[in-house]
Amino acid sequence: MTQADLFQELKSLGMPVAYDHFESTPEDPAPPPPFITYQFSYSNDLLADNQNYLDIENFQIELYTAKKEPATEKKVQEKLKELRLPYSKVEAWLDDEKLFQIIYEIQLIGG
Template sequence: MTQAELFQALKSLGMPVAYGGFESTPENPPPPPFITYQFAYSGDLMADNQNYVDIGNFQVELYTTKKDPAREQIVQNKLKELRLPYSKVEAWLDDEKLRQVIYEIQLVGG
């Protein structure tokens, strides 16, 4: 799966989606819920002293005003449908008054 395909899949969930953040100011993102995603780090497979397979680790971040298990399940179902294993962490962002749920996924070859 490519990054562009990931973007289209996330858009199909019916929430605003942006890479890294929205073009609006940090103080004025779209109203929650919304999703951002970004490249976090590479975990390429190495062989013969070179990068053999590109593996990009990405973070898909769901932002809501409160704990929202139904929205989380929608994102998780999409990741499962795409056969993208994920790990999940969450935090309350006190300054923004938002709940952040981060799904870490890998895109192989994308």
């Protein structure tokens, strides 16, 4: 799966999606929650014969909600399971933004 494929799959959830952040202007403000951002975190390539043998890219998918929304989280998790993308999950309350942030860490292998 490529990063472009990941973007399309996240869009299929029916929420606004952006790489890293939404550009907010007076004419085009950032969307209200729930929304998703995603970004590359780091690579963890498989090395063999003194070269990068297999690309392994680690991404963070971040779900933002105004209140705790287990059904929305489940929707994201079911999509990741459908795509056979194992994930780990971390949750935080962002007091300054008054938003819940759910971070899913995934790996794209060979993309």
